Amino acid sequence: MLINELSKRTGLSIHTIRYYENLGMIEGFTNEKVKSNNYKHYNDNVIERLEIIIEAKEVGFTLAEIKKILTAWFESTDSKPETLELFKAKIKEIDNKIKYFKQTRSLLEKVCEKLQNDEC
Template sequence: MLIGELSERTGVSRRLLRYYEDQGLLESSRSANGYRTYGQDTPRTVRHIRALLDMGLTTRTISSVLPCATGDESEPLELDMCPDLLATIRRELAELDARIDELQRNRGALAEQIGC
């Protein structure tokens, strides 16, 4: 399928699809006229990428996690929990917890300034 059809099927802009490809998350081939063509399973891959982004993962992390993503277009994302993936998720959770703690400290300091 061409990038326009992939964009319509997934609701993801052509620009983002090209970005995902640049990041190594999607693969395409070139037709004789130079157009990008994608395989029939690419909409599922895009759905997995979007779900992982919604979890707060970076495209860099997603590149290592994506091979563990399962499920078709109509199913919720599932991850096959291999040891490397489990370590990645634990690391991401620890980083999120640290950011939440920092934001709570910042909020407290700001609230103190206005007497809340």
């Protein structure tokens, strides 16, 4: 499929798909027999990779982390330990953010309480 169809199937813009390709996260292939254009074709593997990218971004992975996940998942022979470590590190990072946001919320609630009681 061409990039336009890939964009429609994944919901990503053509610009975003090209950006991920420039980062080496996906790869399109040109038809060597056709010399009149440089159109790239993408297979279903690229859709799978893009779906992983979308989901990983939604849970907070950076593009650098996602690239490591993709490499471990698709290119390494023994990817389970490396991938597991990446996911555990992200869980720890999320736990730290939750703790921070709980503390921030508590402080804001105290300020709100003082404002309501005209203590400020």
